[in-house]
Amino acid sequence: MLIDAALYGLLEVFIPSNMLFLFVGVFMGIVFGALPGLTATMGLALLVPFTFTMSPASGLIMLAGIYVGAMYGDAIPAILINTPGTPAAIATTFDGFPLSQKGMAQHALVAAAVASAFGSLVANLILAFAAPPLAKASLAFGPPEYFWLGIFGLTIISSLSAESMIKGFLAGTVGLLLSAVGMAPIGGDVRLTFGFPELQAGIALIVALIGFFCLPEILINVIGQRRATYTDKLIEPSLSVIGQVIKALFLHPILVFRSAIIGTIVGFAPGAGGNIASMVSYNEAKRWDKHPEEYGKGTIKGVAASEAANSAMAPGSLIPLLTLGIPGSPPAAVILGALMLHGMRPGADLFSIHAHVTFAFIMGLLVAAFMVSLIGSFGSFFFSRIINIPSRYLAPAIIFMTVLGSYAIRNNVLDIWIMFVFGIVGYVSSKLKFHPAPIVLGLILGPFIEEGLVQSMLAGRASGNVFAYMTLRPISLVLIALCVMSAVWPFFAKWKAVRRKEKEEQR
Amino acid sequence: MKRFLVILLVLTSLPLLAGSSQAEFPEKAITYSIPFGPGGQSDLEARRQQPLLEKYLGVDVIVQYKPGGGGSVGWAELIKKKPTGYFISGINIPHIILQPLARGNAGYETEQLQPIAFFQATPIGLAVLKDSEFKSLSELTEYAKQNPGAVTCGGSGTWSGHHIAHLQFSKAAGITMTYIPESGAAKSIASFLGGHVQAVWANSNDLVQHEDKVRVLAFGSEKPFANMPDAPTFKSLGFDILASIDRGAGAPPGTPADRIQKLEEAFLKIATDPKIMEQMKRDGFVPLAMGSEESKAYIQKMRKAWEPVVKEFKK
Numbered sequence: 001m002l003i004d005a006a007l008y009g010l011l012e013v014f015i016p017s018n019m020l021f022l023f024v025g026v027f028m029g030i031v032f033g034a035l036p037g038l039t040a041t042m043g044l045a046l047l048v049p050f051t052f053t054m055s056p057a058s059g060l061i062m063l064a065g066i067y068v069g070a071m072y073g074d075a076i077p078a079i080l081i082n083t084p085g086t087p088a089a090i091a092t093t094f095d096g097f098p099l100s101q102k103g104m105a106q107h108a109l110v111a112a113a114v115a116s117a118f119g120s121l122v123a124n125l126i127l128a129f130a131a132p133p134l135a136k137a138s139l140a141f142g143p144p145e146y147f148w149l150g151i152f153g154l155t156i157i158s159s160l161s162a163e164s165m166i167k168g169f170l171a172g173t174v175g176l177l178l179s180a181v182g183m184a185p186i187g188g189d190v191r192l193t194f195g196f197p198e199l200q201a202g203i204a205l206i207v208a209l210i211g212f213f214c215l216p217e218i219l220i221n222v223i224g225q226r227r228a229t230y231t232d233k234l235i236e237p238s239l240s241v242i243g244q245v246i247k248a249l250f251l252h253p254i255l256v257f258r259s260a261i262i263g264t265i266v267g268f269a270p271g272a273g274g275n276i277a278s279m280v281s282y283n284e285a286k287r288w289d290k291h292p293e294e295y296g297k298g299t300i301k302g303v304a305a306s307e308a309a310n311s312a313m314a315p316g317s318l319i320p321l322l323t324l325g326i327p328g329s330p331p332a333a334v335i336l337g338a339l340m341l342h343g344m345r346p347g348a349d350l351f352s353i354h355a356h357v358t359f360a361f362i363m364g365l366l367v368a369a370f371m372v373s374l375i376g377s378f379g380s381f382f383f384s385r386i387i388n389i390p391s392r393y394l395a396p397a398i399i400f401m402t403v404l405g406s407y408a409i410r411n412n413v414l415d416i417w418i419m420f421v422f423g424i425v426g427y428v429s430s431k432l433k434f435h436p437a438p439i440v441l442g443l444i445l446g447p448f449i450e451e452g453l454v455q456s457m458l459a460g461r462a463s464g465n466v467f468a469y470m471t472l473r474p475i476s477l478v479l480i481a482l483c484v485m486s487a488v489w490p491f492f493a494k495w496k497a498v499r500r501k502e503k504e505e506q507r
Numbered sequence: 508m509k510r511f512l513v514i515l516l517v518l519t520s521l522p523l524l525a526g527s528s529q530a531e532f533p534e535k536a537i538t539y540s541i542p543f544g545p546g547g548q549s550d551l552e553a554r555r556q557q558p559l560l561e562k563y564l565g566v567d568v569i570v571q572y573k574p575g576g577g578g579s580v581g582w583a584e585l586i587k588k589k590p591t592g593y594f595i596s597g598i599n600i601p602h603i604i605l606q607p608l609a610r611g612n613a614g615y616e617t618e619q620l621q622p623i624a625f626f627q628a629t630p631i632g633l634a635v636l637k638d639s640e641f642k643s644l645s646e647l648t649e650y651a652k653q654n655p656g657a658v659t660c661g662g663s664g665t666w667s668g669h670h671i672a673h674l675q676f677s678k679a680a681g682i683t684m685t686y687i688p689e690s691g692a693a694k695s696i697a698s699f700l701g702g703h704v705q706a707v708w709a710n711s712n713d714l715v716q717h718e719d720k721v722r723v724l725a726f727g728s729e730k731p732f733a734n735m736p737d738a739p740t741f742k743s744l745g746f747d748i749l750a751s752i753d754r755g756a757g758a759p760p761g762t763p764a765d766r767i768q769k770l771e772e773a774f775l776k777i778a779t780d781p782k783i784m785e786q787m788k789r790d791g792f793v794p795l796a797m798g799s800e801e802s803k804a805y806i807q808k809m810r811k812a813w814e815p816v817v818k819e820f821k822k
Contacts, residue, residue: 041544041545041546042545042572044545044546045545045546045550045554048551048554049554049555049557049558138697139697139700139701139702140701141697141701142698142701142703143687143698143703182575182576183576183577184665185688185690186665186688186690187665187688188577188609188610188664188665188666190576190610190612197576197579197580197583197612197613197614198575198580198583198614200575200576200579200580200613200614201574201575201576201580202575320697324697324700324717325716325717326693326696326697326700327693330544330545330546331546333546333547333693334545334546336546337546337548337550337551340551340790341551341555341786343789345716346716347716347717347719410572410573410574410575410580411540411571411572411573412573412575412580447690451689451690455687455688455689458659458685458686458687459659459685459687459703459704461656461685462656462657462658462659462685463657
């Protein structure tokens, strides 16, 4: 029955007109993902009115293409110009941009495409065959779980800032503080707006990303050092790179698989979204690797870990949506709207009465993943050459795009100024050897931690014991254990390294 | 020289004057700003109207987003726009009433927003899970009376429609319950279905969507809610509480009455379109067709009901 529906869905996708819709969707998605300031959510919302006139299956297949395309597209600017196209690609910059600077942009782009496709594949299979039980698990996430998930996310800072943990945590604190700007999620108090009503909206993540990641790079390298091109080496794309990268990734099956699973899990916890998925996955890849020192200096393993996770997050966030009608991410919310407009109510119906349409959508996601790997691999010839454009043309073009992107995200002029201020702060702080990642991590996690904590306190007080409410729950206990492990790990790793050295010296 | 300048000025302004008096509004694209993010219910509604608005008004309608502050950032922008009718925005009750009341400086005042029309109501209901021990509203109030603060009620936002309904009901029933706000209805429903709260304040469309898992103790509508006719209303149980999220469109202060009227006609034509009404009902909404003047009166009435509640609970 399930297999039948899946095969029927696949047939639906292979109808030539639907294939075309899917391809157009993937292409649009890549463009929306690649341009900072345009998001997958916006691409989907723009397309929803067009899907009215299509059959439900065709419409959903096209939406599937956009979603999957965007999850890859955001890696392109992350790799080439150190600017994640969407927040989900932050961790892609850690190794993607260093690779670019070594003249290996094509390697990174292909790794991103292949890992994205693989992550998508794994998560889609999980979505197709194991969604209902997982959806139940996703409901077990309550306020305490979100709080501990946020704290676990913060422990990533300790490994992101190996040189100086104090600097890392200082930056993280700044991020948490920035996340408090605007209306309090609980209580509705207006904080730190300095009299600008526009600031009630808080600080947009993408604006901070552009400011902290993209502008300092231009200021330091291109303007500061008057470099003629963005990278030291010109990039010469070649066909053999595709084969090399795929082979290299096949040698690390555990890494890619683990990343895909992490992405799926973070995706199906409603509301967690992909922003954390790639960070957590990158962190775990580095932790379990035999050569953690390679990370951050340009390794395709880092790019693959991040991209496999954020692409797996997309189908993951559809698990609670399709089974329970609860959107796990903003793009999923748009897809929910599209389903409702076609008269399909998420829930059990989707897997029985509307099974053929549902599986056409899921198979659309799957086939889109393959399209992404093809477009990404061969597109890398074209994309990677962008970085060869002389700085005197490229830098102004990038600055223009950053202004446009900061404005486009919320149609707010103040966001452009915020972006510039962050750019200058980012420039100064990178001179002082602060990495921007902990700031952004704090900004992402702040709301989770705050909401989780305050809600837990309220619910805990109602139940009579706040402490017991926050700790004595199965998932909470696991997350607490992970926090402790993650916090202690750097010291453990150091101790192990020292011991190894001693052993070698004894010999 | 001076005379020459005056003549020049008059000559150049003549076509402008003539233009404004002769040309029919609208003659260029209208921007329809949504003060929430893409994909929300306000956005979906605007997307549903967009092609029909274009058909009836004969010009392009551009939907854009200005999210933030629960809508306040978008409305603060709206009141600063030129009152030409070419920039309109989605407006929501109770947001536009409660924000200025609760926040002091929300960036706009309720009276500054000129309502064009309201086209959709979403009654708010108080619900529990099917397997809950509370079979009726009176059982819940009875329990809450004996255990003050022990009942947790989820909802979306602080000083929102859900929050004010919670306060109004607690006050009317003489009970204390704990309100646990979530940022957004989707998260609130997830938390409720996961059993992290005992009851939830939710919009009718969400309750319809999860019909098989929930028991609605009472709806905040005047008449019984058509999709779930068996669920009582607060009124029928003796509580004078009206709780609803109403969606409409508004224009900047000072927009000429004839232009408001043009827009109003188009919106009402869509709102009374049988096909659109059918779609709305199916998804768990109540179609509305409230014109500009009627909307103004409605806003004032609701404001009178809410002002004392906000004053009492906002320390």
